[in-house]
Amino acid sequence: MKIDVLTLFPGMFAGPLDESIVQRxxxxxxxxxxxxxxxxxxxxxxxxxxxxxxxxxxGMLLKPEPLFxxxxxxxxxxxxxxxxxxxxxxxxxxxxxxxxxxxxxxFICGSYEGVDERARASLVHDELSIGDYVLTNGNLPAxxxxxxxxxxxxxxxxxxxxxxxxxxxxxxxEYPHYTRPxxxxxxxxxxVLLSGHHEAIAKWRLEQAKRxxxxxxxxxxxxxxxxx
Ligand code: 4GX
Numbered sequence: 001m002k003i004d005v006l007t008l009f010p011g012m013f014a015g016p017l018d019e020s021i022v023q024r025x026x027x028x029x030x031x032x033x034x035x036x037x038x039x040x041x042x043x044x045x046x047x048x049x050x051x052x053x054x055x056x057x058x059g060m061l062l063k064p065e066p067l068f069x070x071x072x073x074x075x076x077x078x079x080x081x082x083x084x085x086x087x088x089x090x091x092x093x094x095x096x097x098x099x100x101x102x103x104x105x106x107f108i109c110g111s112y113e114g115v116d117e118r119a120r121a122s123l124v125h126d127e128l129s130i131g132d133y134v135l136t137n138g139n140l141p142a143x144x145x146x147x148x149x150x151x152x153x154x155x156x157x158x159x160x161x162x163x164x165x166x167x168x169x170x171x172x173x174e175y176p177h178y179t180r181p182x183x184x185x186x187x188x189x190x191x192v193l194l195s196g197h198h199e200a201i202a203k204w205r206l207e208q209a210k211r212x213x214x215x216x217x218x219x220x221x222x223x224x225x226x227x228x
Pocket of ligand 1: 084085086087109110111113114115128129130131132134136137138139
C-alpha cells in the first residue's frame with residue numbers, strides 16, 4: 001500500500017511511524033509511506049499556506065491553492081483522499097478494514113480552524129474523525145489511522161499476533177490474559193487455562209469476553225452488526 005501525508009509539520013511523523021510494526025511494514029516494502037510539507041506546494045515568496053476567514057472570526061484556514069497543487073501532484077485515479085477533522089465520520093475498526101483494501105491513501109492534515117470549503121468539497125473523498133475532542137492539528141489522527149490500517153495489511157502481523165484471530169471475538173473486548181507464573185503472590189491463574197482442554201478454554205474465553213463487553217461497553221453489543 002502507498003500512503004502519502006500532507007502536513008505543515010512533517011517532523012511530527014518521525015518517531016511514531018519509524019518504530020515497531022509500522023517500521024517493519026515499511027522496510028519489508030508492504031507499506032510505502034511518504035510525508036510531504038504542504039509549504040513545498042506554495043508558489044509565493046512567503047510560502048503562504050493559510051489566510052484569514054472571509055466574514056471574520058477567529059483563527060486561520062488553509063488556502064486552496066497549495067492544497068489543489070499538492071493533491072494534483074500526489075493523487076491519481078486510485079487514490080482515496082482523506083481529511084482529518086472533528087466533523088468527519090467516526091473512525092472505527094470497520095473503516096480501518098475498508099481502508100486496508102485501498103491501493104493508495106492521501107491524508108490531509110489540517111491545522112488552525114480547518115481548510116477552505118472549496119478545497120474540501122473538490123479534493124476530499126472522505127472526512128474522518130478519531131473522536132470527540134479537539135486536537136491542535138490532524139497529524140496525530142493521521143498517525144492513529146495509519147497505524148490501525150498498517151497492522152491489517154497482508155504479511156504485517158505474524159501468526160503469533162494475527163489479526164485473523166480477532167474475528168473469533170469480533171466486536172467484543174478481549175478476554176483476560178495470563179502468563180507465568182501460575183501462582184503469583186497467591187493470585188492464581190484460572191484452572192481451565194492450565195487444563196490443556198482447548199475447547200473448554202475457547203468457551204471460557206468467549207464467555208469472559210462477552211461478560212466484559214456487557215459490563216464495560218454495552219454499546220458494542222448493540223452495534224455489533226454495524227460498527228464492526
Ligand atoms: N479527529 N483536529 C484537524 C483542523 C481542522 C478542522 C476542520 C480540518 C477541518 C481531529 C479529531 C481534530 C483539530 C484535527 C482541528 N482540519 N481530527 N484540526 N478529533 O480534533 O480528527
